[in-house]
Amino acid sequence: xxxxxxxxxxxxxxxxxxxxxxxxxxxxxxxxxxxxxxxxxxxxxxxxxxxxxxxxxxxxxxxxxxxxxxxxxxxxxxxxxxxxxxxxxxxxxxxxxxxxxxxxxxxxxxxxxxxxxxxxxxxxxxxxxxxxxxxxxxxxxxxxxxxxxxxxxxxxxxxxxxxxxxxxxxxxxxxxxxxxxxxxxxxxxxxxxxxxxxxxxxxxxxxxxxxxxxxxxxxxxxxxxxxxxxxxxxxxxxxxxxxxx
Amino acid sequence: xxxxxxxxxxxxxxxxxxxxxxxxxxxxxxxxxxxxxxxxxxxxxxxxxxxxxxxxxxxxxxxxxxxxxxxxxxxxxxxxxxxxxxxxxxxxxxxxxxxxxxxxxxxxxxxxxxxxxxxxxxxxxxxxxxxxxxxxxxxxxxxxxxxxxxxxxxxxxxxxxxxxxxxxxxxxxxxxxxxxxxxxxxxxxxxxxxxxxxxxxxxxxxxxxxxxxxxxxxxxxxxxxxxxxxxxxxxxxxxxxxxxxxxxxxxxxxxxxxxxxxxxxxxxxxxxxxxxxxxxxxxxxxxxxxxxxxxxxxxxx
Numbered sequence: 126x127x128x129x130x131x132x133x134x135x136x137x138x139x140x141x142x143x144x145x146x147x148x149x150x151x152x153x154x155x156x157x158x159x160x161x162x163x164x165x166x167x168x169x170x171x172x173x174x175x176x177x178x179x180x181x182x183x184x185x186x187x188x189x190x191x192x193x194x195x196x197x198x199x200x201x202x203x204x205x206x207x208x209x210x211x212x213x214x215x216x217x218x219x220x221x222x223x224x225x226x227x228x229x230x231x232x233x234x235x236x237x238x239x240x241x242x243x244x245x246x247x248x249x250x251x252x253x254x255x256x257x258x259x260x261x262x263x264x265x266x267x268x269x270x271x272x273x274x275x276x277x278x279x280x281x282x283x284x285x286x287x288x289x290x291x292x293x294x295x296x297x298x299x300x301x302x303x304x305x306x307x308x309x310x311x312x313x314x315x316x317x318x319x320x321x322x323x324x325x326x327x328x329x330x331x332x333x334x335x336x337x338x339x340x341x342x343x344x345x346x347x348x349x350x351x352x353x354x355x356x357x358x359x360x361x362x363x364x365x366x367x368x369x370x
Numbered sequence: 371x372x373x374x375x376x377x378x379x380x381x382x383x384x385x386x387x388x389x390x391x392x393x394x395x396x397x398x399x400x401x402x403x404x405x406x407x408x409x410x411x412x413x414x415x416x417x418x419x420x421x422x423x424x425x426x427x428x429x430x431x432x433x434x435x436x437x438x439x440x441x442x443x444x445x446x447x448x449x450x451x452x453x454x455x456x457x458x459x460x461x462x463x464x465x466x467x468x469x470x471x472x473x474x475x476x477x478x479x480x481x482x483x484x485x486x487x488x489x490x491x492x493x494x495x496x497x498x499x500x501x502x503x504x505x506x507x508x509x510x511x512x513x514x515x516x517x518x519x520x521x522x523x524x525x526x527x528x529x530x531x532x533x534x535x536x537x538x539x540x541x542x543x544x545x546x547x548x549x550x551x552x553x554x555x556x557x558x559x560x561x562x563x564x565x566x567x568x569x570x571x572x573x574x575x576x577x578x579x580x581x582x583x584x585x586x587x588x589x590x591x592x593x594x595x596x597x598x599x600x601x602x603x604x605x606x607x608x609x610x611x612x613x614x615x616x617x618x619x620x621x622x623x624x625x626x627x628x629x630x631x632x633x634x635x636x637x638x639x640x641x642x643x644x645x646x647x648x649x650x651x652x653x654x655x656x657x658x659x660x661x662x663x664x665x666x667x668x669x670x671x
Contacts, residue, residue, distance in 0.1 A: 246456025249421050250470050250518065251446030264460050339460030341502025 131313040145298070147318065154295035154322065157285045160213075161220030162278055169225040173232025173273070177266070178258055186233060190226035198223050199287050211292040216285075223284055224277035231273015235266030267337040275330040282323045286315075296322065371397045372418055372526065372558065377427035379413055387413045388424070389582035396575065397432075397525070400552055400559040404569040405579035411562045414583055415528050418560060419448045431526070446470050449519030449527040449557070453534045455511040457503040457518070463489070464499040467517045474522070481521075488517040493547055509540035516548070520555070529561045533568070545571055566607050570595070578603055616640070618649070 134140055141147050176182045202219040209215050239262050247261045248254075263270070286297030296318045303312025372395040379388040387410040395401045403411040416422040417429050420441040429436050436444060457466045465472075467485035472478065486496050492513040503511055512532055519527055533541045545568060552559060552572075563569055569576045570591040577588040580602065587599040595614060598604035608614050616639050619630040628641040629649065642649065 240459075242452070242454055242456055243458060245421075246450070246452050247458065249416075249419060249445060249450040249452070249456070251442050251444075252469075252473065253442050256473065261458060341460050341462070341504055 127309060127313055130310040131317055134310055134314040135317065145302075147296075150294050150296050150298055151318070151322070153288070153293070154282070154285055154297075154319075157213075157216060157220065157288055157293070157295055158278065158281045158326075160217045161224060161281050161285070162274075164217055164221040165224035165228055165277055165281075166274070168221070169228030169273075169277075170232055170270070172225075173229040173270075174236065174258065174263070176229070177233040177236025178254070178262060180237075183233070186229055190230055193222060193226045196222065198284050199290075202287060202291060206291055213293065216288050216291065216293060220281050220285060224281050227276040227280065228273045231276070232266070232270050235269030235273070236262050238269060239265045264339050265342065267339065268334055271330065271334045271337060275327065275334060278326050278330060279323050282326055283319065286319055371395065371430075371432055372560065373430040373433075374414070374417070375428050375430065377414075377417065377424045377429060379410070379417070379422060380425045386582055388417075389584065390427070391583045391585070392427075393577060393585065393588070395558065395560060397558045398556045399574040400561060400572050401575045401577065402561045402563060402569040402573035403577050403579060404563055404566055404573075405583075406564055406581075409579045409581050410583035411564075411579055412530055414579075415530055415560055415562045418526070418528055419445045419450060421445070446474060446522060447524055447526075449522070449524040451512075451515045451519040451527065451529045451532045453531045455503065455515035457511060457514055459503055461502070462499065463494075463501050463503065463506070463514050466503065466514060467521055469518060470522050485517070485521065488520055489514075491520065491551065492517045507540075508536045509544060512536060512544055513547070516551070525558055527557045527559045529559060531563055532561075534563070534565075541568075548572060570607075578606060618642070618644075 135147065142149070172186070176186050198219050201222065202215060205215045205218060206212075243265070244257060244261060247257050252260065285295055286300060288295040289297030289301040296315055299315025299318065300312050303309055303315060374391050374393045374395075377388055377391045378386065380386050389410075391410075391414065403414055405411050413422055417424055418431075418436070420436060420439070423437070457463075458469070461469070464482055464485045467488055468476075468478075468481040471481040471484065476484075486499060489496055489499060494510060494513050494517070498506065498510065498514075503514065506514065512535075515532065519529075533544045536544065548559075549572065559572075561569075561572055566578075569578075573591060575588060576591055576594055578586045578594070580586050586606075587594055587603045594603065594607060598607060615634045616631040619632045619638065622630040622638075627643065627645045629644040630638050631640045631642055633639045
């Protein structure tokens with residue numbers, strides 16, 4: 126059976142290390158994910174916070190994030206590589222482009238969900254705008270901010286499989302090699318690994334998200350104040366980018 | 371002393387919330403701005419701590435124009451209490467009370483010690499210090515809000531319908547607590563409400579406002595009651611409908627030392643001391659408040 130064979134491939138110590146082993150490819154996959162997420166956070170968080178705090182540029186960002194999401198990541202990657210040549214940074218760039226919209230959306234709607242009266246009173250008792258942002262808005266918005274980061278992370282992990290097509294490695298190599306050699310056990314093993322990594326990251330971030338719910342704000346009351354306009358949870362479909370690409 | 375000099379405010383959407391408003395708010399007294407929703411009373415209040423800047427005219431505090439003062443430090447020097455308390459939901463009661471002192475660099479220990487004292491001042495048990503606002507009743511939250519407003523020992527305390535969202539029994543309790551506090555602390559209190567009874571209860575000076583913050587009448591509660599300036603005021607304070615005119619209910623069977631008072635509509639409004647069924651001396655006391663239709667009610671839910 127394919128599934129059992131794939132599992133056997135994964136647990137076989139012979140496939141763990143070495144140039145084409147699971148561990149180095151996993152490390153590479155995590156490296157691409159981490160770099161892309163880092164770049165996306167550097168851009169997405171400040172932009173989301175500025176829009177959320179000032180309430181300006183809301184419509185622009187909704188339009189932009191919507192159209193960014195429609196960009197075919199693999200196509201964009203190939204397009205960029207035409208100009209830059211193969212390398213790590215084109216990949217990081219396109220993965221960041223993919224991840225920025227959910228991060229902005231999470232940060233923006235997180236701040237947007239904070240009660241206006243709470244902010245008004247913080248200002249009225251003499252908090253500076255930075256103090257309002259740092260001591261009131263961000264702590265209260267943190268669960269939603271992390272929600273955006275969580276969904277961005279999942280999209281990056283799933284999509285980073287395309288690295289294998291452009292001279293890099295990562296877990297996507299198993300899928301590509303498996304398909305190229307008609308060795309579906311390996312391809313399936315790759316798919317399982319990517320899915321498992323996505324689930325592990327999702328579980329970890331879900332845990333963190335629970336931990337950062339501010340004390341004194343119960344989950345129930347947090348929910349009633351949320352006026353979230355975006356759905357953060359993308360369908361985690363690890364295989365689509367490969368078969369579609 | 372707070373002075374409004376020909377102040378107007380036109381908001382970005384074109385509404386003229388305040389139209390050429392001038393008023394002197396004396397120190398160490400309670401001034402109540404009262405009017406219906408949309409009369410501009412909250413806008414006036416927020417001009418005092420520069421949450422709103424006037425379009426024209428200016429506001430002085432003790433002779434100094436506030437337009438030249440940095441908003442943040444001005445706000446930190448003025449207590450502010452709002453409806454629904456405006457507490458930070460993610461901070462414990464004690465940290466909420468100590469918010470401003472901590473911002474201004476008072477050491478945490480000192481700020482917390484002072485916050486605990488303030489809980490005493492506003493009649494809250496110190497055991498509530500480690501709770502979060504959502505774990506308190508509405509009345510308790512308002513008390514925390516008042517404690518926070520007093521945390522920097524400000525000369526001026528701004529109160530924007532602070533008791534508007536609590537039930538009538540708790541509201542009466544909080545109102546009397548504020549009267550007691552004001553007796554002890556002697557702050558310049560500016561209080562905004564739409565409730566004329568609350569205005570008369572709390573205000574040394576009451577300012578009745580119409581749309582655009584036009585002053586219909588200002589003065590002591592007894593003056594306004596005795597001499598309403600116009601029909602609007604008479605109607606607003608209720609005297610036009612005979613609500614304020616109280617008389618002894620002759621039909622009531624008085625066995626004790628109190629006589630029942632009824633209002634113009636014949637509803638019982640309160641009682642008056644009448645030992646042996648006789649009203650005391652003809653020199654009627656101006657303290658109409660003591661025979662108002664307020665009943666002292668204890669117990670904060």
